[in-house]
Amino acid sequence: MTTTIPFTPAVEDRALSSAPLRLTLAPAGAPPALIDGAWWPRSRNLTEQLPALVECLDALWGRITRVAVSRTFWPVIPGKVPAHGHMVRVGWSNAGQDPHELSLLSYTFGRWELLVIPPETAPATAARLMVTAADPSRNLTASGLMHEAESFRTMAEDEADSDSMREAVWESESGHDARHPTSRTPVGAVIDHLPTPAEGM
Incomplete structure (x- = not known):
């Protein structure tokens, strides 16, 4: 504690x-x-x-x-x-x-x-x-704590970049078809999964 x-x-x-x-x-x-x-x-x-x-x-x-x-x-x-x-x-x-x-x-x-x-x-x-x-x-x-924090931050950024790349590939392979409204994710569902500032800490 x-x-x-x-x-x-x-x-x-x-x-x-x-x-x-x-x-x-x-x-x-x-x-x-x-x-x-x-x-x-x-x-x-x-x-x-x-x-x-x-x-x-x-x-x-x-x-x-x-x-x-x-x-x-x-x-x-x-x-x-x-x-x-x-x-x-x-x-x-x-x-x-x-x-x-x-x-x-x-x-x-x-x-x-x-x-x-x-x-x-x-x-x-x-x-x-x-x-x-x-x-x-x-x-x-x-300094060890600072290096650990920097490694953690870098991994988090790499993970975010990887998620963005997977999403781009998914969309480029017709994973998201604007012509079919039923394939879209409701806006509310996206917002529910966004981290709050408190969760980010």
């Missing part, structure tokens, strides 16, 4: 990011894993996005004192960011840090790792990643 945090920053921080935080974490008490959850920021502006994340996790994990990120994902990395009455140091690495991972060090509990889902990710893919990253039975790195 995963936990999704519907967190909104404190009033004084809303100028930085007024939208609710998109964060999911592994259940409390779950065995240690390579990834402790996923964060789906709304932009690649770390100065704007990080304070709300830290404020939320401060309440759950104890005061966050340091964050480590990959330079691959964030175009500008500030040395420090304010978060709920204290400053958090931000470090980066090109070599040692998974490009899709964000590490948080807590004064009280130690170190935590989150998958960072790119802001431009399609909602269905992001939702799948958030659930997978918070599943304690999975043992993939952040």
